[in-house]
Amino acid sequence: xxxxxxxxxxxxxxxxxxxxxxxxxxxxxxxxxxxxxxxxxxxxxxxxxxxxxxxxxxxxxxxxxxxxxxxxxxxxxxxxxxxxxxxxxxxxxxxxxxxxxxxxxxxxxxxxxxxxx
Amino acid sequence: xxxxxxxxxxxxxxxxxxxxxxxxxxxxxxxxxxxxxxxxxxxxxxxxxxxxxxxxxxxxxxxxxxxxxxxxxxxxxxxxxxxxxxxxxxxxxxxxxxxxxxxxxxxxxxxxxxxx
Numbered sequence: 001x002x003x004x005x006x007x008x009x010x011x012x013x014x015x016x017x018x019x020x021x022x023x024x025x026x027x028x029x030x031x032x033x034x035x036x037x038x039x040x041x042x043x044x045x046x047x048x049x050x051x052x053x054x055x056x057x058x059x060x061x062x063x064x065x066x067x068x069x070x071x072x073x074x075x076x077x078x079x080x081x082x083x084x085x086x087x088x089x090x091x092x093x094x095x096x097x098x099x100x101x102x103x104x105x106x107x108x109x110x111x112x113x114x115x116x117x
Numbered sequence: 118x119x120x121x122x123x124x125x126x127x128x129x130x131x132x133x134x135x136x137x138x139x140x141x142x143x144x145x146x147x148x149x150x151x152x153x154x155x156x157x158x159x160x161x162x163x164x165x166x167x168x169x170x171x172x173x174x175x176x177x178x179x180x181x182x183x184x185x186x187x188x189x190x191x192x193x194x195x196x197x198x199x200x201x202x203x204x205x206x207x208x209x210x211x212x213x214x215x216x217x218x219x220x221x222x223x224x225x226x227x228x229x230x231x232x233x
Contacts, residue, residue, distance in 0.1 A: 042224055048220055051218075056217040056218060056220075096212065110161055111160045111161070
């Protein structure tokens with residue numbers, strides 16, 4: 001089945017450690033996105049990527065890093081510089097970039113819940 | 118400044134009644150898209166409805182309709198005949214294009230509670 005997969009579902013990190021969240025899609029989508037969601041809050045954009053080997057900072061990129069070496073994959077690293085990393089992280093992808101598909105939605109993964117212990 | 122504003126943190130409605138969730142947006146781009154997503158307690162994001170900035174008619178999808186008022190920059194979601202399963206968080210989002218690509222920006226959401 002086509003879709004977007006995030007792993008792991010739950011992740012625990014010790015203070016001062018880097019941790020990488022996985023996001024893979026087999027929808028042949030060009031655009032991919034990472035969001036952070038805090039309890040009772042909306043989704044805030046961390047990074048996004050329109051094409052391979054290119055990505056852009058969103059509203060809250062500090063303390064995070066990404067790579068886009070393959071079209072299917074957009075991993076997010078939460079670095080030790082992120083002071084308050086405990087949150088729910090959502091990855092999304094879309095086919096936007098091709099005019100005739102601009103009326104389609106973005107697809108989301110199931111999310112990764114990161115907790116700092 | 119917020120690009121997507123949802124002013125209702127929580128809304129309460131009884132089963133079978135209609136409810137309107139408000140959303141206003143801010144953009145100077147003539148081409149944009151507006152989306153509504155539902156997020157149940159499980160955390161998954163469920164796409165509900167889309168409205169393009171050039172669409173002449175308001176979008177409808179089953180019990181969901183979008184009241185699009187372009188001049189007021191508002192895109193309110195109307196849910197008719199509410200069901201218990203509609204209890205969830207609802208997000209308004211805008212697709213905006215820039216030189217770097219296409220970003221999807223979300224509001225802070227509205228929690229809808231449907232009671233019997």
